[in-house]
Amino acid sequence: MSQLNNVTPLFRDLAKVEHDHQIACQECALYRLCLPLGLHNNDLAKLDSIIERSKSLTRGQSLFSAETPFKSVFVVRSGCFKTTVDAVDGREQVTGFYFPGEFIGMDAIYQQAYQSSAKALETSTVCELPYDKLQQFSTTIPQLQTQMLNRLSKELSGDKNLMFLLGKKTAEEKLATFLLSLSRRFQERGFSARDFQLSMSRGDIANHLGLAIETVSRLFSRFQDEGLIRIHNKALTLLDIDKLKQLCG
Amino acid sequence: MSQLNNVTPLFRDLAKVEHDHQIACQECALYRLCLPLGLHNNDLAKLDSIIERSKSLTRGQSLFSAETPFKSVFVVRSGCFKTTVDAVDGREQVTGFYFPGEFIGMDAIYQQAYQSSAKALETSTVCELPYDKLQQFSTTIPQLQTQMLNRLSKELSGDKNLMFLLGKKTAEEKLATFLLSLSRRFQERGFSARDFQLSMSRGDIANHLGLAIETVSRLFSRFQDEGLIRIHNKALTLLDIDKLKQLCG
DNA sequence: ACTTTTTATTGATCCAGGTCAATGCGCCTT
DNA sequence: AAGGCGCATTGACCTGGATCAATAAAAAGT
Numbered sequence: 001m002s003q004l005n006n007v008t009p010l011f012r013d014l015a016k017v018e019h020d021h022q023i024a025c026q027e028c029a030l031y032r033l034c035l036p037l038g039l040h041n042n043d044l045a046k047l048d049s050i051i052e053r054s055k056s057l058t059r060g061q062s063l064f065s066a067e068t069p070f071k072s073v074f075v076v077r078s079g080c081f082k083t084t085v086d087a088v089d090g091r092e093q094v095t096g097f098y099f100p101g102e103f104i105g106m107d108a109i110y111q112q113a114y115q116s117s118a119k120a121l122e123t124s125t126v127c128e129l130p131y132d133k134l135q136q137f138s139t140t141i142p143q144l145q146t147q148m149l150n151r152l153s154k155e156l157s158g159d160k161n162l163m164f165l166l167g168k169k170t171a172e173e174k175l176a177t178f179l180l181s182l183s184r185r186f187q188e189r190g191f192s193a194r195d196f197q198l199s200m201s202r203g204d205i206a207n208h209l210g211l212a213i214e215t216v217s218r219l220f221s222r223f224q225d226e227g228l229i230r231i232h233n234k235a236l237t238l239l240d241i242d243k244l245k246q247l248c249g
Numbered sequence: 250m251s252q253l254n255n256v257t258p259l260f261r262d263l264a265k266v267e268h269d270h271q272i273a274c275q276e277c278a279l280y281r282l283c284l285p286l287g288l289h290n291n292d293l294a295k296l297d298s299i300i301e302r303s304k305s306l307t308r309g310q311s312l313f314s315a316e317t318p319f320k321s322v323f324v325v326r327s328g329c330f331k332t333t334v335d336a337v338d339g340r341e342q343v344t345g346f347y348f349p350g351e352f353i354g355m356d357a358i359y360q361q362a363y364q365s366s367a368k369a370l371e372t373s374t375v376c377e378l379p380y381d382k383l384q385q386f387s388t389t390i391p392q393l394q395t396q397m398l399n400r401l402s403k404e405l406s407g408d409k410n411l412m413f414l415l416g417k418k419t420a421e422e423k424l425a426t427f428l429l430s431l432s433r434r435f436q437e438r439g440f441s442a443r444d445f446q447l448s449m450s451r452g453d454i455a456n457h458l459g460l461a462i463e464t465v466s467r468l469f470s471r472f473q474d475e476g477l478i479r480i481h482n483k484a485l486t487l488l489d490i491d492k493l494k495q496l497c498g
Numbered sequence: 499a500c501t502t503t504t505t506a507t508t509g510a511t512c513c514a515g516g517t518c519a520a521t522g523c524g525c526c527t528t
Numbered sequence: 529a530a531g532g533c534g535c536a537t538t539g540a541c542c543t544g545g546a547t548c549a550a551t552a553a554a555a556a557g558t
Contacts, residue, residue: 085413089498093413107409109402116409135398139391146384152401153358159408160356160365164334164342166415167459171515202536210416212516217537233524233536249338420545451506461546466507482506482554 024048033101033188034075035129035147043141050137052128053077057120064105065117072128073105079124080199082208083116094208096158097121097200099185103151121199166210169249174209175219176247179229183238194241198234273297282350282437283324284378284396292390299386301377302326306369313354314366321377322354328373329448331457332365343457345407346370346449348434352400370448415459418498423458424468425496428478432487443490447483 025036025048036044052072057063063074063081076098083104084092095116098104108114109131138145165174187193198205206216223229228244230237238244274285274297285293301321306312312323312330325347332353333341344365347353357363358380387394414423436442447454455465472478477493479486487493 085409087413087417087498091413091417091498093409093416095409095412107402107406110399110406111403115406135391135395138394139388142384142388145387145394148398149384149401150359152398152405153356154360156401156405156408157356157359157364159405159412160334160342160344163344163408163411163415164336164340166412167342167456168336168340207416213536214517214538215515218515221537249336249340450504462506463508463547464545467545470507 023053025051030075030077030101035103035144035151037147038143039141039147040143043143046137046141047144050130050133052130054125055128056125057123059120059122061120063118063120063126064114066114068114070105070108070111070113070131072130073103073108073134074118074126074128076100076102076104077125077127080121081118081124081126082121082200082204083118085116092117092207093210094204095162097182097204097208100189103155106152106155121204171209171211171215171219172247173249174211175205175216175223176244177249178205178209179236179238180241180244180248183241193238195235195237198236272302274300279324279326279350284352284393284400286396287392288390288396289392292392295386295390296393299379299382301379303374304377305374306372308369308371310369312367312369312375313363315363317363319354319357319360319362319380321379322352322357322383323367323375323377325349325351325353326374326376329370330367330373330375331370331449331453332367334365341366341456342459343453345411346431346453346457349438352404355401355404370453420458420460420464420468421496422498423460424454424465424472425493426498427454427458428485428487429490429493429497432490442487444484444486447485 025031025034025044028034031037036047039047066086078100081098081104083095083098085095086092104118105114107116138148165177169177182196183193186196202213202216206213209216220231224231228240230239274280274283274293277283280286285296288296315335327349330347330353332344332347334344335341353367354363356365387397414426418426431445432442435445451462451465455462458465469478469480473480477489479488
């Protein structure tokens with residue numbers, strides 16, 4: 001029931017939010033998804049020493065925006081974030097949703113200024129990586145540097161796929177693609193690929209996919225009528241993953 | 250006249266294509282736009298030694314595609330390229346156009362496999378940077394590493410803006426934004442911000458902006474009727490840059 | 499110089515998905 | 529448990545830009 005009401009932040013147990021300031025990377029359940037992957041023991045200790053942990057945010061709270069002075073990139077530790085590109089006229093594009101182990105703020109490195117905003121979608125925590133220190137360390141720890149490049153490259157390739165989605169896919173294809181992307185990422189984190197809670201609103205989903213809320217709502221209803229999914233508020237079950245894959249185009 | 254017929258590859262003089270295998274980074278006119286920026290003399294020499302130059306391509310030729318084994322990232326030296334994300338059903342999204350000094354192929358780093366295709370839009374040359382060697386050197390040359398991260402970050406932030414464009418802008422805003430992006434990049438390279446040749450077809454532009462060819466064609470005509478631009482085949486003049494900026498949203 | 503092919507323009511029509519409007523439902527507050 | 533608020537659903541209608549179709553005009557080939 002607490003699951004249905006979305007009271008329990010997703011992944012809380014995975015990241016052990018309650019004691020996170022005490023948890024070193026080595027002990028963190030996110031290790032295999034996170035930056036330190038492949039680092040040797042004493043390199044890991046070095047990295048550990050620069051990470052500022054236990055920054056905690058509640059639903060709707062901003063992690064940073066274009067007005068925040070750039071200092072750090074972040075790794076999601078628990079919960080979920082959305083990032084947006086904001087225009088002066090108030091329009092905004094949700095550029096991504098971020099789950100534990102995923103990086104936020106890397107598009108700020110070049111200009112040394114945040115180019116987008118990040119908001120928590122539920123009670124969430126992050127590990128903060130001060131960029132200047134990260135840069136210092138990556139000189140002496142080649143694997144860290146490799147990992148940073150890999151992270152950036154991965155996000156880049158994800159964004160190219162999103163450009164394809166926004167520019168070429170139909171509404172149906174967009175939503176199917178989105179649901180399967182969530183499914184894959186839940187699975188990577190040890191959760192069910194079939195059953196999970198949507199941490200974002202219909203509005204956020206619609207915005208991200210370049211659709212109207214109403215279109216997303218209608219598609220959810222249609223997918224449900226066709227037996228592809230079962231959705232009740234934010235609780236989602238993927239009933240026919242193969243069929244959804246076909247719909248992705 | 251040769252300019253109108255687009256016989257002369259753009260930027261040829263700038264990059265000195267004819268002798269490019271002899272030109273070291275230090276002597277290259279692209280230096281201030283390119284990777285070696287900020288490197289010390291003997292670091293520069295090291296970098297120089299790993300760069301494979303004078304890879305030359307003609308209009309329509311492929312630099313790489315998803316089938317090509319990953320080995321290198323590339324810097325455009327002269328000419329112009331487009332990159333695409335390709336779907337199995339034949340649909341493709343033009344994810345970007347690349348001018349001298351700009352990087353291609355960085356989204357391949359993470360998977361060590363090209364995620365997109367790159368094609369020359371005219372006679373073009375690239376500097377090839379074998380990734381394994383680049384990685385070796387950046388351990389000993391911190392500035393090189395910083396530069397790589399900056400490049401990736403810059404592309405990332407550009408892609409987020411493209412996501413905003415694709416998801417939220419109207420056809421008019423899309424085209425105005427695109428024209429000004431070209432203008433800015435020509436200017437950065439020492440060319441006129443007002444007069445230049447489009448190296449890409451209407452189809453490529455339309456595809457990139459998530460529009461139909463006909464829409465792009467109609468908008469060019471309308472912008473011309475309204476005195477914003479003058480366009481004849483591929484020769485473009487921006488007559489009212491301020492007004493175009495207003496149209497970007 | 500002539501033919502073929504490709505690319506661009508322009509007009510007419512259509513439709514996927516947006517917008518507007520009404521209603522419903524969950525959830526918070528007191 | 530009643531009222532209020534924000535989010536979600538559903539229906540009716542509309543529209544921006546897609547698609548279809550017909551030329552036209554470059555560019556490429558011979």
